[in-house]
Amino acid sequence: MSRTSDLGDYLDFLRKEGRLVETGVEVSPILEIPEILRRIMYGGYGKAILFNNVKGYPGFRVVGNLFASYELLCRALGVGGLEEAGARLFEPVARPPPLTLSEKVRSLGEVLGLGKYMPKKVGRAGFTSNVLEGRDARLDRLPAFKVWPRDGGRYLTYPLVHVVDPVKGVVNMGVYRVMLHDDGGGVVHWQAHKRGMQAHQDAERRGEHEIPAAIVVGSDIGTLLTGAMPVPYPIDKHLFAGVVRGEGLQVYVLDNGVPVPANSEFVIEGSILPDDLRREGPYGDHFGYYDMPDRRFPYFRVDRIWYRDDPVYFGSVTGKPPLEDVVIGKAAERLFLPSLQTLLPEIVDMHLPPYGVFQGMAIVSIRKRYPGHGKKVALALMGLGQLSLTKIFIIVDEDINVHDINQVIWAVSSHVDPQRDVLVVPNTHADELDPSTPVPRYGSKLAIDATRKTPEEYGGRDWPEEVEVDEETRRRVDEKWPLLGIG
Template sequence: MPFKSLQEFVRELESRGELVRIREPLSPILEITEVIDRVSKMPGGGKALLFENVEGYDIPIVANLYGSEKRIKLALGYENLEDIGWKLYRILRPEVPQTFLEKLKRLPELKKLNDAIPRVVKKAPVQEVVDRDPDLFFLPIPQCWPKDGGRYITFGQVITKDPESGIRNVGLYRLQVLDGKHLAVHWQIHKDGNHHFWKAKRLGKRLEVAVAIGGESPLPYVASAPLPPEVDEYLFAGIVMERPVELVKGITVDIEYPANAEIVVEGYVDPREELVDEGPFGDHTGYYTPVDKYPRMHVTAIVRRRSPVYLHTIVGIPPQEDKYLGWATERIFLPLIKFNLPEVVDYHLPAEGGFHNFCFVSIKKRFPGHAFKVAYALLGLGLMSLEKHIVVLDDWINVQDMGEVLWAWGNNVDPARDVQILKGPIDVLDHATNEVGFGGKMVIDATTKWKEEGYTREWPEVIRMDEEVKRKIDELWEKLGL
C-alpha cells in the first residue's frame, strides 16, 4: 500500500536498503546536484539520497526518491502499473449497464470511486508551524546548475482552482525564487495551470496558489500525470491508494492541500501585474531553457511540520529521476491509449528524447496505411500532441528494446516512401524549432510493407530458427556449460 507521508516512505526505503544517508556537509548551491546527478546515472537509477547536513539549514533534503522502477512501484503501491491505468479507464470510460444485474455489479466499483474522493480534515501535520511573515530562504531550496537563474522549487505540487468552475488542478511546475517573498511560476502554454491563469486574467481576479512538498507517497508523481482537465489529481491519487487523500484548508488561501505534506507555500498570482523574468534553467532536455516571462507569485504564508524533510529533484542530461516518472506515466496510460486505439500493442517514450522527442509504437497492422492512421490518432491525444518523431513498428517488435527498434527502423524504412513531415504544436522547451511551441513533426512507417502501400518487390522473410531445434537446445542448455 502507498505510504501516508514522505517520511514514512523514507523510513521504509531505508529499511529495504534503498536509501543512503549523506552526513557530509554539502551546499545546496550546486554541490548537492553534483551528487544526485552522479547517483541517478548509476545502473538502475542508484539509491534514494537523504542529505542530513545541508550547509546553513536545519532541514534535510531527500532526493532521487522515485528514481528507480522498484521505488516508484513501491510509492504507488503496485507491482504492475498498468493496473492503475485500467482503474482509471473504468472510471473515465464506464460501460452503460444493460440489465439490473449489471447495475448491481457496478455498485462496488462506484463505491470505490466514492471512497477515493478527497477528505477535508480540521487538523493537519503540515500546519504544526505557521509562518505568516514568510521567508523562502528559510527552506533549503537548491540551485541546481551553474547558469540557473537562481534557486528552484522543483518537486512541488502546484495547486490552483479554475476561476470559473472551481475544479482543482495539481501540476508539477518549477518555481524560481525571486526573493524571500516571491516566486516565478513556470506555467507553460499547454498546461492546465496556465489556463487557470489566463481565465483569472480575463476575469480580473487574483489566482490563489498553494505549493505542497511531500504528502502521501503517490502525490509527487500524480502532480506530473497528464490527466484530462476535468479529473482532479487528488481524486486520481485516491483511486490509486484506494483511500481518500486527506486535505486541509489553507491558512491564507481558499485552497485545500495535502494534510500530510511536509511543507506548503501559500500565496497568489495577480494577473494584472507585469510578467517577470524566469530562467535560465538547466532543463530535462539537457540544455538551459533561456529567460522568458512568467507570472509572479506573492507568498503569504509558509506552513510546515515541526521537523520537515524537503523533497527535491533535478533535471538535466538524462538519465535522471524523471526517467522513472515518465516510465510510470507510459505504463499507467497504456490502457487508455489501447481503449482509443485497440490495435496498439505497446509504446515507449524514451527519457533520452525528453519524452516528447520520440514515440515508438507497435501495432497489429490490418490495412494499408494503418501505421499513419495510428500516428495521426496519437497526435490527437492530450499531451501526445507534442510528440516530434513517431515511429510505428510491427506488433512483434519490442519497443522497449532500442536494439530491436533500430534494427526494424533501419531495415524497413525507405525515407522517400515511408516518411511524412507535418507541422503542429511542440513542447515549448524544444529549442530546435524556429518558433516557440510550434514546428515540424516526422511520422515514420517502419512496419512490414504491403503491395497496396507501393512496395513492388517481394518482402523478405525474417530469419527464425526451427522450433523443434530450439526446444532440443533448450533441454540441453545446462549440459552445454554455457
C-alpha cells in the same frame, strides 16, 4: 502494501529496503546537493539521500532522488506495474455491459468503488501549526536549490503548484519549477501547454488579477508523482492522486480556498498574479541545456508558509539523462497506457525512451489491420494530450518489443521506405523545452511508420516472407544442443 500516508512513511520504506543514504555531513543547497544527487543517479546507485545537516537551514532536512528507481516506486505504491493503477479509472467502464442481475450489482459496486479515490476534507486538527508570516513569509526560508552554475537563481524544483480551475472548480496540481525572487516571492514556470497556464489564461479572460494558489513541497510518494503526471483536463488532480495511491487523499482547505494535501511537509499559501510577468531563467533543464533566458512568467506572492514539525524538503534536479525524471517519465508511460488503449484499442504497448527525455520520442506498437493504419495512430497521438508534445513517433507491429531498441532499429531499417513511410508535419506546436525548434514552442513533428506493409502500401505486391526455422529442424537441434557443449 502501499506506502502513501506521508513522506516519512516512504522514507521508512526506503530505509528498510536499504535504499536510503542518511548523512550528517554539512552540505549546501547551492550547487552541492544537486551535484551529489546527479552523481548518485549517473552512478546507477538507485538510492535516495537524506541530508540531516543543510548549510544555512538548521532544523530543515532535505531529501533527494525520491524517484530513485521504477521498481521501488511500484513496490511503494503496492502495484506490480503502474498500468495496474492507471487501469483503475477505466476498468469499470471498459468491460462488457452487465446482463444478469448479479453482474449488474457487481458492476454498480465497482463504479461506486471509484468513490474511494475521492479526496476527503479534514479539519484544522490534521494540519500543521508552524507558520511563517509577514516579513518571514519568504521563499528563501526554504532550502531551495541552485542546480547549475549559470542558473538565473535558486529554484523550488519539485513544487506542487495548486490552483483551483476557475471554470470547472477542479484542482490543478502541477510540478512547475518556481524561481525565487529577491523580494521573497517567486516566478511560476508553467509552460504554455500545461493546465496551470490554461487556468492563467482563463483568469485573464475573466479579467481576474489574482489567482488564489498554494505551493506544496513534500507529500506522500503517490501525490508527488501525480503532480508531474499529464492528467487530462478536467480530471481533478487530487482525485487522480487517490487513484495512484489506491485510496483518497486527505486534504485541508486553506483560508484562500485552495485545498492542499493534509500530509504536506511545506505549504506556501499565496496568489499568482497573471498580469505581473517577471523574468525567469536561465535554468539547466531536462534536455541538458540552459533554457532560453529572459522569458516572462507570472509572479507568486507569498502570504504565509506552513510547515510540519521537523519537515523534510524535497528537491529534484534536472540535466542530461538519466536523472530521476526518467523514472517519472517511465511512470507516465505505464500509468497512461491503459487510457491510451481505451481511446486507441489497436495500441499494444508504448515506450518513451529515457534518453528521449519525456517528450523527445515515443515508440508505439499496434495491431495493424488496414493500409495507412501506422500513420493513423501517429497522427492521432500527435494531437493527444501531453503526448502531443512528443516530437518523434515510431510505429511498429505488435510482435516488436518496443522496449528493445535493437528490435525497433531492425523494424525501422527493414520496413521503412523513407519517401512512403516518413511523415514530417511542419509548423506544429512543440515542447517548450526542446532546444532545437526554430521558435520556442513552435516546430514540426516526425512520424515513422515502421510496420510491415499491406499490398496497397507495397505497390500491389505481397510483403516478403520472413525467414523462420521449420519445426522439424528446431526439434532435431533442440535434442543435439546439450551434446554440443556450447552452453
